[in-house]
Amino acid sequence: ALMGWRMAGSWLHLERKGGKWRSPEEAGQHRVSRNRDGTVTVSVCRGRRGPGAPTAFPSSHRRFPSAPGAEAPHPPGHGRPSSVQLRETPALVIRKTWPRAQAGAGLPSPCDNGAGALSRQGPSGPCRPLRSAAPPAEAGRRRDGAAEAGGLRACPNMAAPSQITGMEVKTSEDHLKVCKMKKKVLRKQIRAQHTLMRHEGIECISHATQSLVIANAGLGNGMSRHQLLRIVEEYGLVETLLMPPNKPYSFVKYGTTEEAKKAFDALNGKEVTLEDFDQNIVLYVNFVEKVLWQNVVPTSLPPGLMIIEKIISPEEERRMLESIDWTGDEDTRNAQKTLKYRRVKHFGYEFCYDNNNVDKDKPLPGGLPEICNLLLDKWLKQGYIKHKPDQLTVNQYEPGQGIPPHIDTHSAFEDEIISLSLGAKIVMDFKHPDGHTVAVMLPRCSLLVMAGESRYLWTHGITPRKYDVIQASELGQKVRKITADVGDLTLNRRETRTSFTFRKVRRSPCNCIYPSVCDSQKGQQRQEQPSFPHSQMEALKLEQEYVHKVYEEIAIHFSSTRHSPWPRIVEFLRSLPKGSIVADVGCGNGKYLGINKDLYMVGCDRSKNLVDICGEKNFQAFVCDALSVPILSGSCDACISIAVIHHFSTAERRLATIRELVRLLRPGGTALIYVWAMEQEYKNQKSKYLKEKNGSEDKEEEIDSGTAQRPLCDPMPDSSSQVLARSDQPLNDSKDESCDAKPVADSRLPVHTNRTSFHSQDLLVPWHLKGGTKKKGEGVDTVLLPAGSKESQELTPVFHRYYHVFCEGELEAACRTLDCVRVQKSYYDQGNWCVVLEKL
Numbered sequence: 086a087l088m089g090w091r092m093a094g095s096w097l098h099l100e101r102k103g104g105k106w107r108s109p110e111e112a113g114q115h116r117v118s119r120n121r122d123g124t125v126t127v128s129v130c131r132g133r134r135g136p137g138a139p140t141a142f143p144s145s146h147r148r149f150p151s152a153p154g155a156e157a158p159h160p161p162g163h164g165r166p167s168s169v170q171l172r173e174t175p176a177l178v179i180r181k182t183w184p185r186a187q188a189g190a191g192l193p194s195p196c197d198n199g200a201g202a203l204s205r206q207g208p209s210g211p212c213r214p215l216r217s218a219a220p221p222a223e224a225g226r227r228r229d230g231a232a233e234a235g236g237l238r239a240c241p242n243m244a245a246p247s248q249i250t251g252m253e254v255k256t257s258e259d260h261l262k263v264c265k266m267k268k269k270v271l272r273k274q275i276r277a278q279h280t281l282m283r284h285e286g287i288e289c290i291s292h293a294t295q296s297l298v299i300a301n302a303g304l305g306n307g308m309s310r311h312q313l314l315r316i317v318e319e320y321g322l323v324e325t326l327l328m329p330p331n332k333p334y335s336f337v338k339y340g341t342t343e344e345a346k347k348a349f350d351a352l353n354g355k356e357v358t359l360e361d362f363d364q365n366i367v368l369y370v371n372f373v374e375k376v377l378w379q380n381v382v383p384t385s386l387p388p389g390l391m392i393i394e395k396i397i398s399p400e401e402e403r404r405m406l407e408s409i410d411w412t413g414d415e416d417t418r419n420a421q422k423t424l425k426y427r428r429v430k431h432f433g434y435e436f437c438y439d440n441n442n443v444d445k446d447k448p449l450p451g452g453l454p455e456i457c458n459l460l461l462d463k464w465l466k467q468g469y470i471k472h473k474p475d476q477l478t479v480n481q482y483e484p485g486q487g488i489p490p491h492i493d494t495h496s497a498f499e500d501e502i503i504s505l506s507l508g509a510k511i512v513m514d515f516k517h518p519d520g521h522t523v524a525v526m527l528p529r530c531s532l533l534v535m536a537g538e539s540r541y542l543w544t545h546g547i548t549p550r551k552y553d554v555i556q557a558s559e560l561g562q563k564v565r566k567i568t569a570d571v572g573d574l575t576l577n578r579r580e581t582r583t584s585f586t587f588r589k590v591r592r593s594p595c596n597c598i599y600p601s602v603c604d605s606q607k608g609q610q611r612q613e614q615p616s617f618p619h620s621q622m623e624a625l626k627l628e629q630e631y632v633h634k635v636y637e638e639i640a641i642h643f644s645s646t647r648h649s650p651w652p653r654i655v656e657f658l659r660s661l662p663k664g665s666i667v668a669d670v671g672c673g674n675g676k677y678l679g680i681n682k683d684l685y686m687v688g689c690d691r692s693k694n695l696v697d698i699c700g701e702k703n704f705q706a707f708v709c710d711a712l713s714v715p716i717l718s719g720s721c722d723a724c725i726s727i728a729v730i731h732h733f734s735t736a737e738r739r740l741a742t743i744r745e746l747v748r749l750l751r752p753g754g755t756a757l758i759y760v761w762a763m764e765q766e767y768k769n770q771k772s773k774y775l776k777e778k779n780g781s782e783d784k785e786e787e788i789d790s791g792t793a794q795r796p797l798c799d800p801m802p803d804s805s806s807q808v809l810a811r812s813d814q815p816l817n818d819s820k821d822e823s824c825d826a827k828p829v830a831d832s833r834l835p836v837h838t839n840r841t842s843f844h845s846q847d848l849l850v851p852w853h854l855k856g857g858t859k860k861k862g863e864g865v866d867t868v869l870l871p872a873g874s875k876e877s878q879e880l881t882p883v884f885h886r887y888y889h890v891f892c893e894g895e896l897e898a899a900c901r902t903l904d905c906v907r908v909q910k911s912y913y914d915q916g917n918w919c920v921v922l923e924k925l
């Protein structure tokens with residue numbers, strides 16, 4: 086017998102017939118026979134197959150192909166002699182990938198012939214199309230007399246001297262001055278190109294088109310839509326004007342190229358005064374192939390967020406505003422503060438900005454204003470809110486004021502937080518811990534309801550500024566996410582806004598499903614949280630507690646979330662020759678065991694409950710540890726290890742599992758390994774794990790492939806550093822509004838928040854068990870129920886699984902330390918690092 090192991094319900098023996106290996110082709114199929122004593126005999130005849138045996142695994146297709154046609158020449162540009170051979174990237178305006186530096190795509194030295202160039206050659210002579218990548222190649226060297234004929238127009242990327250200097254060129258001194266100015270504009274124009282390319286992926290082109298990108302004429306630097314429209318309309322019929330939110334540039338498309346050229350000549354280097362700010366800025370203009378802006382954010386509001394418009398009448402609004410006495414008296418002084426960026430007043434309970442919490446034993450006298458009680462009762466009846474709040478914070482913001490991004494402390498308040506906007510509309514920014522932001526316009530007299538994820542996980546804040554970017558056609562009241570339509574954005578001057586934020590004081594610890602941002606669970610985690618292992622014994626204990634036991638507990642629920650095989654793993658299995666013996670080490674619920682009926686596949690897993698599930702599906706599977714698999718060395722044609730090795734808690738143990746996998750292979754046999762990647766955003770693409778914001782909490786590393794759409798990613802995360810949602814960040818408007826992920830001070834393993842980026846390689850990933858557990862085991866958090874809580878979801882126990890997420894190259898490097906293998910392939914697949922090994 087080759088091997089004997091415990092299967093789902095029976096014993097399996099594999100036998101080698103005749104002491105010789107024959108190829109499966111020769112042998113036909115393996116034979117499986119069930120013996121009278123309940124054992125199964127599998128006869129496998131093997132042939133010699135060297136390392137050269139073909140593996141049909143096709144070459145990995147890259148997810149992010151280099152820009153199509155990046156090197157294709159494009160048709161001769163306007164006014165440029167056709168002999169000029171420039172190689173440019175056509176038709177790509179906004180894209181995520183960098184252009185490859187190309188010969189000929191070089192940057193011309195601005196006015197590279199110096200001041201004399203103008204007088205010798207006329208203004209257009211030395212001017213060449215501007216590119217931002219490689220050093221100058223042939224660009225900038227040509228002096229085509231032909232270009233002169235068109236004057237400046239022939240050279241669209243250069244500003245007319247008179248337009249820059251406003252003076253007539255008469256003397257050579259004037260020429261010098263003009264050229265200096267020209268050089269300066271050119272330099273800045275090039276810098277704008279660089280910035281557009283580097284930060285935004287917007288490619289400017291050298292020939293004239295109907296479309297321009299105008300740097301410094303964006304909503305982000307204070308240009309309003311109506312002002313820009315007035316400016317650009319002077320030169321022709323404007324077909325499209327796109328003003329992306331918070332960006333310092335805009336796109337304009339004219340009816341004809343002539344008009345765009347006219348605008349280019351007139352506007353590049355032109356100084357304008359921002360009407361709303363009384364400030365001067367200089368515009369820098371470049372041509373682009375097309376005006377387009379991909380909507381970079383999903384169209385939905387943060388989950389759990391709701392805005393109810395016109396929830397109160399103007400009369401109610403007036404009465405509410407009047408109910409707040411800002412003059413204050415002895416009694417209320419504590420509850421009223423003028424913060425740096427706004428003034429606040431508290432009712433019911435005082436909110437303390439030192440710890441962002443309330444003193445639950447010290448209710449303020451007077452409770453909430455009567456008018457509020459009436460309204461709250463009405464909203465409760467109407468179903469807008471589920472619980473009646475007992476705390477009110479009134480914030481008053483003058484234009485230019487705001488509130489730092491924050492999450493209202495979990496332990497302080499219950500789930501639902503509502504805010505009524507009075508006096509004026511304002512834009513509130515919501516931010517997910519992964520950096521994704523959504524700007525939401527809160528109309529006057531509307532009620533914002535934050536619940537669930539939007540309340541617990543996302544930060545909310547109001548940027549201190551005097552203008553908000555809002556939809557131009559919705560200057561009225563329509564609620565919309567601001568980033569929806571860049572063809573329709575403008576600036577709105579803020580006015581005094583008073584908000585009434587109602588919350589219900591929490592009486593027992595928060596047990597939300599966002600432990601990484603939950604102050605209630607942080608304290609709890611401190612004591613219970615396991616540490617990073619410092620010995621083999623500790624490692625084993627950690628894995629027993631936070632891997633083996635957990636999988637036993639969650640097996641049924643876990644299995645119910647694992648049904649879609651991953652395409653590239655299927656591809657690997659389908660590529661194996663008929664009759665191959667394949668071991669799936671860590672087979673889970675066996676989702677790969679039945680993929681290719683032409684293989685002889687056997688699975689094994691550490692979890693008995695999972696192996697039983699395999700047995701129920703009539704798959705061959707048995708219980709064992711991936712560190713010691715009871716299969717004879719060299720008996721498998723292929724092995725797979727999918728999402729297993731990341732559960733081993735030291736580098737030695739991870740390497741040992743790979744070694745064990747390889748041991749099973751015959752020479753020439755191949756192993757496919759998948760581990761979860763630290764990089765959940767790779768080559769500017771978010772993994773499905775991150776993207777499935779509204780997806781279930783429990784899908785973790787395995788997400789249905791092939792169905793989810795690839796959303797368009799943000800080409801430039803906004804420049805402010807990512808605000809890590811921390812509830813211990815004071816809300817008292819201290820200057821620093823953001824903070825970075827703090828490294829764990831001790832060696833305790835951090836608890837990850839699902840669907841966010843990883844901040845540590847070794848961590849605990851929560852599993853929220855649905856459908857009950859067979860038995861309550863260790864590794865389960867104590868479920869703390871708020872007294873009298875009706876929330877049944879809070880009953881779901883949370884388990885934590887240990888993971889070591891791999892960095893780029895880590896898995897491959899581990900494999901390369903083994904001298905009996907060759908790494909055939911190494912790739913990234915949906916948030917996982919993957920290798921195909923071949924045994925030598």
Ligand SMILES: O=C(O)CCC(=O)C(=O)O
Binds near residue numbers: 478480488493504505
């Ligand atoms: O002004 C608002 O609408 C929100 C205020 C707020 O978030 C808070 O006080 O915690």
Ligand SMILES: [Fe+2]
Binds near residue numbers: 545
């Ligand atoms: Fe808040």
Ligand SMILES: [Zn+2]
Binds near residue numbers: 496598
């Ligand atoms: Zn919480």
